[in-house]
Amino acid sequence: MTMFSTGVLVLTSPLNTLPLRIAPVLTSAAQIVERTLYVHLHPGLNLSSAAQTRPVYIPATRDVTSLITRLYSKAADVCSHLDIRVLLTNIRAHSLSHNPFPSAQTLSQTPEVVLTDYGVSDSSQMNLAKQCLGKYAAGCYVCKPNLATVLLAPGLEPAAEGGSSDSSPALKTYSDVVVGGTFDRLHGAHQILLGVSCLLADERFLIGVSDHDLLKNKMLKELIQPYSVRVKKLRELLQDIKPSLRYEIVPLSDPYGPSITDPHLQCIVVSEETRKGGDAVNKKRLENGLPELFLHEIQLIKDAHHTDIEEEKISSSSLRFRLLGSLLQPPQENLNIPALPYVIGLTGGSGSGKSSVAKRLEGLGAACIDSDRLGHETYKQGGPAYHKVVQEFGADILNEDGTINRKLLGRKVFENKEKLKCLTDIVWPEIVNLTKKQISEAAADGKTVCVVDAAVLLEAGWTDMVHEVWVTIIPETEAVTRIMNRDGVAEEDAKKRLANQWTNSQRVEHANVVLCTLWEPEITQRQVQKAWDLLQERISKRRNH
Incomplete structure (x- = not known):
């Protein structure tokens, strides 16, 4: 089967039955797409004709946020190697009559294949559905020429009926939303946090990214991506999932940042473990004469693949450990x-x-070569560096038996960069020569x-x-x-x-x-x-x- 690096998965099942299909749909898609998989919710899409080329709005409801959470959670379980991105372009709380796609959306990764769970009742309809799917995708996104189309439905179990048909409560949204975090190696938990934040935000989304002192106590902090890399990946993801928002990304050198000084902010998104941090932000805002922020709390995702020393939740520290x-x-x-x-x-x-x-x-x-031991050999009487070291640093570094007293030598060069360089200029080349000799001996030993x-x-x-x-x-x-x-x-x-x-x-x-x-x-x-x-x-x- 041909493998593609980037694809769009169009989910057409009704929202109340889609949770039952998420795992098999993602499993099928994961066999086709290797790297990035955009997921676009579009219940009710009609591929029986070429008439529909633009998606319609889906109201932003609590059920939609729950569905997005479940989707990312399932994706982490069944296809954790994929970079899943749920597109929110056609999910809005307001202006439901406005066309969200005045032109095809440019995604950071150009799609090479479009997949859907759209079902066909007759095999003779499959070719028509695939043709319509290609036209539909070309109208929504900037795609590669000769876009491949795949209907996943024939290989999937039918979606069971279930769930309530009543409309879910509308999601309360805010003009300005803020969130903070390290955002190292973006994963499913990050994407839930960011995706829900994007749904809650109507105009501006402010993201504080931890840097400097806030990273000191992080596990394996040396493997945290540089700030510039994290910001670049973050901005790319956000522009993909909801390009209509105004994004502001700022560095955090303390736990609060602009969340306690920005008067326009209305909502902060937190997780179960950062709820206390959100409370601390509101306490500071009150001290600064600003209104409290609404705290929207999301659930943590359990990591089905965690080991005995990793966190049970999906986390960046676990990814760094891996x-x-x-x-x-x-x-x-x-x-x-x-x-x-x-x-x-x-x-x-x-x-x-x-x-x-x-x-x-x-x-x-x-074969192991101990360079420290080779360094000792260079200092020995008869060693390649012995006479040069004594000549440079004086006979007072010698023991009574004529050997070099390395402690006395160390005192002479300690915190004296010029003398230390003089010593290393003598010793290091000799260590290299001895090392290369031992590498050759290892080669001779096979x-x-x-x-x-x-x-x-x-x-x-x-x-x-x-x-x-x-x-x-x-x-x-x-x-x-x-x-x-x-x-x-x-x-x-x-x-x-x-x-x-x-x-x-x-x-x-x-x-x-x-x-x-x-x-x-x-x-x-x-x-x-x-x-x-x-x-x-x-x-x-x-x-x-």
Whole structure:
């Protein structure tokens, strides 16, 4: 079956029976569409002729908001790989006679296929219905030429009758609506929050996006997308689902932002867990002489795929956790080194668990090279850096037996950037030479993967001798505790040590794969195994090409 990257799913079942069909319809659509699936509610669409080319309005009711919530929830269960976007263009609380489509809507992803659950009673009507579906879609959206059309109804179970035929209460709407959040890696829960907010808003939708200090305590904060990326994706989604609104997106450096100072705001949308935050906003507004905002609360969505250490609800932190061990960005082709052994540069800050990850990779079959140990070898009497270091820093750094006292040497270069650079200019090139020698030995032994365990891999610019960069991270507070326990140093000294290193965020910018050793050893092992298995797939593809 031909696969499409973007499609529009037109749901024509009556709204009171559609919840019974959501799961099978989405499952069928997911087999055809790979990436983005726009969902357009249009009960009563007639595809028996080409007369209808524009959708009509659907009143915004409480049942519609409930249906949208259920749709996103079901989508998260049965096709979580899809970017589902429910279009709200023809769902309005006011001006029901106004034509919502003066021209075809331009979507951020141009549709390649249009699908519908429209049922036909006779197979002879199918071709006509498909032709009308194509014309209908072309009238609603800017589509690719020769748009493919698919009727999903023949493969679906009939929709059972049920639900009330009485009209649902109209949704109370507001001129200006506000919402806040991190909005990292937009998921179904975000889309419910944003979709309901768009239904509630008549004119303006103000979105505060967390940044700076508000991100400090987030789990795996290093994997949070940059503010500019989050805003871009957010704006794209909002323009797709309801382009008639005026959107204002602002950065939040505190929990309140403009929600406590903007006099035009009327409603704030919260979830069950952020209700207290909404109450705090209203308390601040009263203190500032502003009227309280109406609090519209939405339900959290349970994550059917969560693991034992992830949240039960769908959350960005769970999605970030699932990135651990996976390929975050493709490796750059390095023509200066042989294809095999495939060299992984493993790095991380003090206490990050880098060495334990290296041992786990060694247990899976990799050859491991300890750059720190090689550094010690360069200092040894007879080592390649010994005479250069003594000549540069003086004989007073020597022990009675002639060996270099690394603590004395460390005191001379500590917090002296010029002397430290002088030392690294001597030692680092020698470590590289020894590392390349050991990589060659690993190749001679028939090793497919070689791991270079190097704390200064990025600072020293050693990425030109590896195929991929893997980074281990843990929160700074945990790193400080580990350093204190491991090395018997004071908290202040542990913090100084970390302050002289690259930050987790700096390392992650260069990482192809990120691992975190914060949790139990078996969870680290799962990450390493996942990373190893995916690595084997990449190596296999390289061989085949």
